[in-house]
Amino acid sequence: KIILILILQHYLFFILALIISIPLGSFYNMLIYRLPHQKNIITPPSACPNCKAFIKWHDNIPIVSYIILKGKCRQCQQPISKYYLIVECLSPILMAGIFFTSISIAETMIYYFFFSALMVIFFIDLEHKIIPNVITYALIIIGIGLNFIYMEFQTALIFNILGLGIGAGIILAIIYLYKKIRGVEGMGLGDAKLFAVVGIWFGWQGCLIILFLSSFMGSAVGIIGILNNKVSMKQQLPFAPFIVLASLLFYF
Numbered sequence: 001k002i003i004l005i006l007i008l009q010h011y012l013f014f015i016l017a018l019i020i021s022i023p024l025g026s027f028y029n030m031l032i033y034r035l036p037h038q039k040n041i042i043t044p045p046s047a048c049p050n051c052k053a054f055i056k057w058h059d060n061i062p063i064v065s066y067i068i069l070k071g072k073c074r075q076c077q078q079p080i081s082k083y084y085l086i087v088e089c090l091s092p093i094l095m096a097g098i099f100f101t102s103i104s105i106a107e108t109m110i111y112y113f114f115f116s117a118l119m120v121i122f123f124i125d126l127e128h129k130i131i132p133n134v135i136t137y138a139l140i141i142i143g144i145g146l147n148f149i150y151m152e153f154q155t156a157l158i159f160n161i162l163g164l165g166i167g168a169g170i171i172l173a174i175i176y177l178y179k180k181i182r183g184v185e186g187m188g189l190g191d192a193k194l195f196a197v198v199g200i201w202f203g204w205q206g207c208l209i210i211l212f213l214s215s216f217m218g219s220a221v222g223i224i225g226i227l228n229n230k231v232s233m234k235q236q237l238p239f240a241p242f243i244v245l246a247s248l249l250f251y252f
Helices: 002-034 064-068 082-099 105-128 133-150 153-182 189-227 240-251
Strands: none
Touching: 002 082, 002 105, 064 082, 082 105, 105 133, 105 189, 105 240, 133 153, 133 189, 153 189, 189 240
16 A cells, blocks of 8 residues: 555656646746846746737647647737747656656656756757856756765765866867867857756766767758758857757766
8 A cells, every 4th residue: 555655646746747847838938038138037927029919828828828829929910939839848748758767756856957957058059059157057056066965075076076177178178179270169168068067967977978979969960951051061050959969868
């Protein structure tokens, strides 16, 4: 009976967490839209990006409202980016995936919010080619703190120093060498900060694997884009989306 109760509690938490993750998707959309424009994330209420009309609560129900309105604003009938629907769908999918691969509720919640933050970075960099410092700095601080909580002090100290140093150091070296050889910047400082995050959360070994995977994916997309005349030889692709995807592959 005790085992049955524990199993029921486990899956009750999953259902509750899944339900909560759906409206959180709307919150992530708000961050994706407002952070690059340096807007207040608390006020004003959500509005149409085209006509600026405030969105009423019944038009702001995650996933459902987008489908009912056929991806258009009720007021101006202009299309709303499909990214809104994608993010709202990805949030519960992310929660489910992490839940079934985690060993505890604490791990589920920690990595759900971690990858949710990476998802926000993914779409901001994809659209604006910037990585908000407020997210990367927060993830670095939280990651360092969690390492000290879950590891012995000396182990956590070494883990943090190596992860931070190697994660950021490799990218800074690449930025320097690329600019020295080609005279242009191949990557930005935001990418170095994001790899510092990766190093803190996954360790320096994980950081190297994620660097390889993200570089491979970025190169493959770049080559395919050039062959199809979608990308020019001098065009700089946003690299954070590949770092995020590589981090997901490494985790799962």
